[in-house]
Amino acid sequence: STGLIGPRDIIYRDSDIVILNKPPRLLSNGPKSAESQLQQMMTDQLVKAVHRLDRDTSGCNIFALSDEVWEAMCQLFREKKVKKIYHAIVVGRIKESGFSIQSRVEGKEACSIVKLLKYLQARNLKFSLSLVQVEIETGMTHQIRKHLQSIHSPIYGDRIYSSANSNRLEFRDAERQMLHAHQVSFSQPLTGEQLSVIAPYHIDFSNVLNSMS
Numbered sequence: 001s002t003g004l005i006g007p008r009d010i011i012y013r014d015s016d017i018v019i020l021n022k023p024p025r026l027l028s029n030g031p032k033s034a035e036s037q038l039q040q041m042m043t044d045q046l047v048k049a050v051h052r053l054d055r056d057t058s059g060c061n062i063f064a065l066s067d068e069v070w071e072a073m074c075q076l077f078r079e080k081k082v083k084k085i086y087h088a089i090v091v092g093r094i095k096e097s098g099f100s101i102q103s104r105v106e107g108k109e110a111c112s113i114v115k116l117l118k119y120l121q122a123r124n125l126k127f128s129l130s131l132v133q134v135e136i137e138t139g140m141t142h143q144i145r146k147h148l149q150s151i152h153s154p155i156y157g158d159r160i161y162s163s164a165n166s167n168r169l170e171f172r173d174a175e176r177q178m179l180h181a182h183q184v185s186f187s188q189p190l191t192g193e194q195l196s197v198i199a200p201y202h203i204d205f206s207n208v209l210n211s212m213s
Contacts, residue, residue: 005037011060012197016069016190018047021199022061024176028052038063051077051139059086059181059199072189077139083185086134086144087201089178089208090153091162093119094130101147105140112136112147120212129156129212133182144179155179156208173208180205 003026012019022034029035029049038047042065050062050073062082064070076082094116101112113135120129130153134144142161148154149161157174185196201209 003032005034005041007041011199012195014188014191016065017073017188017195018042018063018065019184019197019199020061020063021202022053022058022181023202024056024058024204027055028061034061035063050074053181054142054145054177054179056176057179057181058202058205060084060184060197061181062184069189073186076186076189080137081186083183083196084136084139084181085183086136087117087180087182087205088132088134088144088148089120089156089174089205090130090132090148091127091156092130092153093128094132094153101151103147103150105138105143105146108138108140110136110138110140110143110147112144114148120209129208131209145177173211175204178205178208 158177
């Protein structure tokens with residue numbers, strides 16, 4: 001992926017909101033971002049990112065098409081009325097089927113609810129991986145990455161929040177952290193319609209899953 005978006009990356013659209021399956025290697029807003037590319041695609045209509053994903057995190061990214069909707073969506077985020085579910089491939093075998101991680105991130109209390117989806121065993125590697133679902137109410141910077149590192153199960157390919165003993169050769173088939181914003185659910189602020197949108201995995205995420213037996 002080159003960090004360019006196309007029409008097929010738009011996974012939901014109405015007159016107020018666009019939800020993009022943001023590719024990796026692309027910022028949510030700023031110059032040469034998902035936001036600026038959407039503005040060009042939509043012939044300079046106002047497009048504002050409601051929230052940000054890390055540059056190398058893929059998946060559901062919500063954009064508002066008016067200031068009114070942007071304000072209303074930001075209020076839903078502040079009130080924790082947007083359900084956000086991520087999928088991550090992590091290093092090691094997660095021992096419990098479900099648990100929560102609570103610790104301070106950026107000085108504020110943050111909670112990540114983790115559920116084991118399946119174990120992944122690499123044929124050619126000396127270690128195991130796990131596919132997990134992570135639900136967050138808060139959205140602190142790098143919250144999921146920091147929380148998973150804190151339980152010694154860093155995200156596969158995460159070169160910033162990896163274990164001290166983690167050999168970078170382990171990441172040879174992951175050019176980025178394998179973290180994907182899988183699903184967002186919320187009430188459309190102008191119509192009241194309940195929306196729940198799922199973003200398919202990007203090819204690099206699927207390739208890591210498929211390379212495991």
